[in-house]
Amino acid sequence: MGSSKDNTELRVLTIEELKAFDGLSDLSDKQAKEMIAILKDFSLMAHKIISKNEYVRTIPRLRKEE
Numbered sequence: 001m002g003s004s005k006d007n008t009e010l011r012v013l014t015i016e017e018l019k020a021f022d023g024l025s026d027l028s029d030k031q032a033k034e035m036i037a038i039l040k041d042f043s044l045m046a047h048k049i050i051s052k053n054e055y056v057r058t059i060p061r062l063r064k065e066e
Contacts, residue, residue, distance in 0.1 A: 012036060012040055013036050013039065015029055015032040015033065015036070018032050018035060018036055018039075019032060
């Protein structure tokens with residue numbers, strides 16, 4: 001298995017994977033699906049913010065190397 005940096009494919013938790021976390025085993029499938037959707041949206045937003053921040057910090061460093 002490659003490192004997570006090499007993986008560009010979006011992977012979403014399954015209901016079973018989510019319910020395996022402590023305290024989540026009693027969720028209904030509907031609740032689990034809703035939580036998975038929320039976690040996916042949150043993760044994508046966080047990734048976008050982090051990627052944008054990293055890009056902004058990288059540009060000045062690249063310009064210094066020119």
